[in-house]
Amino acid sequence: MISFFTVLGRHIKSAFLSLFRHVAMTISSSSAVTVTLILFAAFLLLAGNISKFTGNIESDFRIHVVLNQDQMQQEQFDSMHSQLLALEHVEKAEFSSKDQELELYIEEKGEAFALYRGDSPLGNAFFVTVDSGDNIETVTQQIKNLPGVSNATYGGDSVSQMVDILNTVRIGGLAFVALLTFLAVFLISNTIKISIYARNQEIAIMRNVGATNHYIKMPFMIEGMFIGIFGALLPCLLAYFGYEYLYNTMGGQIFTSAFRLLTPIPFGVEVCVVLVLFGALVGILGSSHAVNKYLKWVR
Amino acid sequence: MIRMENVSKSYKNGVHALRDVNLYIGEGEFVYIIGPTGSGKSTLIKLLDGEEIPNTGEVHVAGIDVGRLKHKKVPIYRRNIGVVFQDFRLLPSLTIFENIAFALEVIGLDKVTIRRRVREVLELVSLSEKARSFPHELSGGQQQRATIGRAIANRPKVLIADEPTGNLDPEKSMEIMGLLEKINREQRTTIVMVTHDAQLVNRYKKRTIALEEGYVVADIQKGGYIAHD
Ligand SMILES: Nc1ncnc2c1ncn2[C@@H]1O[C@H](COP(=O)(O)OP(=O)(O)O)[C@@H](O)[C@H]1O
Ligand SMILES: [Mg+2]
Numbered sequence: 001m002i003s004f005f006t007v008l009g010r011h012i013k014s015a016f017l018s019l020f021r022h023v024a025m026t027i028s029s030s031s032a033v034t035v036t037l038i039l040f041a042a043f044l045l046l047a048g049n050i051s052k053f054t055g056n057i058e059s060d061f062r063i064h065v066v067l068n069q070d071q072m073q074q075e076q077f078d079s080m081h082s083q084l085l086a087l088e089h090v091e092k093a094e095f096s097s098k099d100q101e102l103e104l105y106i107e108e109k110g111e112a113f114a115l116y117r118g119d120s121p122l123g124n125a126f127f128v129t130v131d132s133g134d135n136i137e138t139v140t141q142q143i144k145n146l147p148g149v150s151n152a153t154y155g156g157d158s159v160s161q162m163v164d165i166l167n168t169v170r171i172g173g174l175a176f177v178a179l180l181t182f183l184a185v186f187l188i189s190n191t192i193k194i195s196i197y198a199r200n201q202e203i204a205i206m207r208n209v210g211a212t213n214h215y216i217k218m219p220f221m222i223e224g225m226f227i228g229i230f231g232a233l234l235p236c237l238l239a240y241f242g243y244e245y246l247y248n249t250m251g252g253q254i255f256t257s258a259f260r261l262l263t264p265i266p267f268g269v270e271v272c273v274v275l276v277l278f279g280a281l282v283g284i285l286g287s288s289h290a291v292n293k294y295l296k297w298v299r
Numbered sequence: 300m301i302r303m304e305n306v307s308k309s310y311k312n313g314v315h316a317l318r319d320v321n322l323y324i325g326e327g328e329f330v331y332i333i334g335p336t337g338s339g340k341s342t343l344i345k346l347l348d349g350e351e352i353p354n355t356g357e358v359h360v361a362g363i364d365v366g367r368l369k370h371k372k373v374p375i376y377r378r379n380i381g382v383v384f385q386d387f388r389l390l391p392s393l394t395i396f397e398n399i400a401f402a403l404e405v406i407g408l409d410k411v412t413i414r415r416r417v418r419e420v421l422e423l424v425s426l427s428e429k430a431r432s433f434p435h436e437l438s439g440g441q442q443q444r445a446t447i448g449r450a451i452a453n454r455p456k457v458l459i460a461d462e463p464t465g466n467l468d469p470e471k472s473m474e475i476m477g478l479l480e481k482i483n484r485e486q487r488t489t490i491v492m493v494t495h496d497a498q499l500v501n502r503y504k505k506r507t508i509a510l511e512e513g514y515v516v517a518d519i520q521k522g523g524y525i526a527h528d
Contacts, residue, residue, distance in 0.1 A: 010404060021392045205388045208348070209449065210378040211405040213371050299350050299373055 008218075015222035025198075026227055029191045033231025033279050036184035040177065040278065041239035044271045047173040053166055053259050061136050063128040065093075065143055066101075066150045071124055076148065083146060084128055089139050092129040098122045123150055181278075188231075188286035192224060196290050203291065204298040213295050220291045221284050228283025232276045239275060240268040300326045300457060300489045301347065306356035308342055308513075316342035318513040320356070326456075327487040329480070331500055333524065334510035340493040341385060343510070344461045347491065348382045349373045361456050378406050381450030381488075383460035387442045389434040389449075396421070396430040399449045406453055416452060423478060424448040439466035447475065451482055458482065459491045464499060472496065476503050497524040 019026050067080065077095055084093040096104070102120040106113045130139050136154050143152040196203075206216045244264040253260045301324040308317040316339040324330055332340050345351040346358050349365045358365040361379050368376055389398050396417055403413045421427045424444040434442055443466050450458055463479070464472035476499060482488050494500060500507060504522035508515060 006409070007407075018392065201388075202390055202392070205390055206401075206405070207374045208350075208377065208382065208384070208388055209402040209405060210374050210453075211401075212374050215405055296370070299352070299370060 007215075011218040012222055015219040015226065018219060018223055019226055026230070029188060029224075029227045029283075030231040032187045032191045033184065033228055033282065034234050036180060036187060037232050037235035037275055037279055038238060040180050040184065041235045041271060041275055043173055043177045043180065044274060045239060045243055045267075047170060047177065048267060048271070049261055050166055050170045050173065052262050061130055061132075061154065063130065063136065063140050063143060063152055063154045065126040065128055065152045066123045067125060068148050068150045069123055071148050077124065080126065080146075080148060084126060084143065087139060087142055089130045089132070089135040090128055091131050092127075094127045094129075096125045096127055098124045101125050128152075181282075184278075184282050185285055188224075188228070188282050189289045190286075192227070192283075192287045193290040193293065196220070196287070196294060200294040200297060203294045207295075207298065216295065217288060217291050220287045224283035224285075224287025225280045226283070227287075228279035228281070229276055230279075231283070232279030235279075236272040236275045239271050240264065243268045243271070300324055300328070300361060301491065302357075302359040303346070304357045306346065306353045306358060308339075308346060308351060308353050315513050317346070317353075317510075320513075320515055322508065322515065322518075324489060324491065326489055327483070329483045329490045329505045330492070331505055331507045331522070332491060332493045332510060333495070333500060333507060334516075338510040339513045340510055341461055342513075344382070344459050344491075344493060347457075347459050348380060349376055374405075378453065379456055381453070381455035381458040383443075383446050383450045383458070383463045385461040385465065385493075387434070387446045389442060389445055391434055394431050394433055395426060395437070395445050395448075398434070398445060399452050402449050402452050420448040420452050423451075425474070440468070440471055443467060444471075444475070447478070451488075454486055455488060457489045457491070461493045462495060463492060464494065464496055469498070472499060473502075500524040 065084070067076075071077070071080065081093055081095065084090055098120040099117075101122040101124070102113070102116055105122060128139070128143065130136050140152050140154055143149055203216055207213075247261050247264050250261065252263070301322065303320050303322040306317055306320040306322075307315070309315045320343070332343060334340050342351065346353055347360055347365065349368055353366050356366075360376075363376055363379070365376065389395075390401065393401060399417045399420055400413050403416060408416070417430075418427070421430055424447055426441060426444055426448060429437060429441060429445075434445070437445065443463060447460070447463055450460070458479075460479075464475050467475060479490055479492065480503065483490050500522065501524050507517070507519050507522045507524070509517040509519075
């Protein structure tokens with residue numbers, strides 16, 4: 001008797017022989033994979049970056065807390081700092097002195113306000129970071145009610161609307177990818193089914209000479225796997241180089257640094273790996289499904 | 300070795316291919332099945348190799364209840380028997396050598412043994428020169444010899460053959476008969492052979508079972524062709 005690996009070797013050999021002897025079927029099945037995987041690649045690239053954007057924007061969720069003019073002592077700052085940190089959902093509270101506040105103000109409004117340097121009319125302040133955009137509004141309200149706080153504001157509705165939109169796009173993209181996956185499996189299974197249809201006689205003959213269903217399926221599944229991998233090659237190259245090109249032309253971001261793109265390495269490579277694995281899996285599933293159908297046809 | 304009891308087989312289209320067939324074939328026997336076209340000869344072969352299931356009755360081969368085998372067990376049962384199909388059933392994408400080797404691979408023999416045995420078998424059926432050819436490159440007679448080679452490759456206990464000389468000229472037919480007799484004699488392989496060839500049946504006399512319209516109409520130990528009227 002012979003070992004498992006010898007048998008596996010035979011299966012791989014016969015899968016390869018079959019791939020080359022059925023070139024037309026290999027090409028047609030592979031291209032079915034290719035088309036869907038290109039779409040899949042586009043959505044992987046998009047979804048990955050959208051996740052990143054949302055993360056970026058959420059990390060920009062900071063509450064600007066301006067203190068009353070009577071809050072001037074270091075002990076008062078320390079006490080305010082611990083009060084802020086004690087609030088739920090607050091992750092960080094950074095002190096910003098009235099002079100630093102003035103610099104920010106000058107940066108925003110212009111050099112005309114530079115004459116106030118040395119005697120800032122602004123109050124001392126804190127920048128409070130919350131754990132997620134969803135909690136920013138309630139936390140802001142709570143801070144406003146603290147004694148010694150003059151005002152508390154955050155980016156406002158525009159920021160949270162942006163997050164909502166990105167979330168919707170992300171979820172929509174995910175649903176689309178799920179649909180695409182289903183489509184890919186269906187397409188490949190069908191293409192392989194059509195191509196195996198021409199070989200249902202072969203499957204019957206294999207049973208005639210004593211090959212078990214399992215034994216018959218093996219090379220077809222390996223064949224399917226390679227078809228899937230072949231089909232993933234073009235989308236893989238396209239995804240990587242296309243993304244790299246896009247990344248470079250856009251200078252690594254869309255409009256602002258909040259929309260910083262993921263770098264081609266490792267993201268492009270990761271997408272590539274996912275595509276190849278996905279192609280292989282879909283190929284195996286598709287051909288297994290297809291062969292099962294024909295195995296049942298004859299005794 | 301082969302036992303059929305009250306076997307009837309009708310197809311979905313209502314054709315009664317076999318009716319109440321009772322047969323016993325002992326180990327090492329060589330039996331002809333004769334009868335006109337449509338008399339149920341191929342159906343009998345298909346019942347023996349598990350391709351069809353009887354409507355009633357039982358089919359036992361080498362101690363196995365063939366009619367009650369589970370779908371996935373059928374191929375394993377077939378490793379005990381060799382079948383020569385009327386329509387050859389060679390794998391079109393494999394060479395003649397690979398076709399015969401395949402039947403040995405599935406039963407788990409090692410490479411060296413397979414190579415040796417395939418060469419032996421090719422020699423036996425005079426196809427050594429065609430080892431690398433594909434089935435479609437061979438004549439009908441050559442394909443037939445290839446299927447015979449494949450059927451006997453694993454030295455089965457039972458060899459069932461559906462018109463194995465159907466496509467051969469008389470000379471080649473005699474060669475094949477000589478080969479089958481040798482296998483029957485030397486390996487005590489039980490052989491059931493369907494044939495149309497009256498000349499052959501008369502020349503190599505063996506137990507002969509005649510079918511007509513699905514009935515066994517004669518079972519003659521001393522053999523010889525029966526004229527139909
Ligand atoms: N798969 C099938 N479906 C329907 N009818 C069949 C099938 N196979 C054979 N038959 C019918 O059964 C009868 C016996 O056929 P068969 O066993 O092939 O006879 P033989 O081999 O003696 O010529 C014939 O009438 C044939 O038409
Ligand atoms: Mg027939």
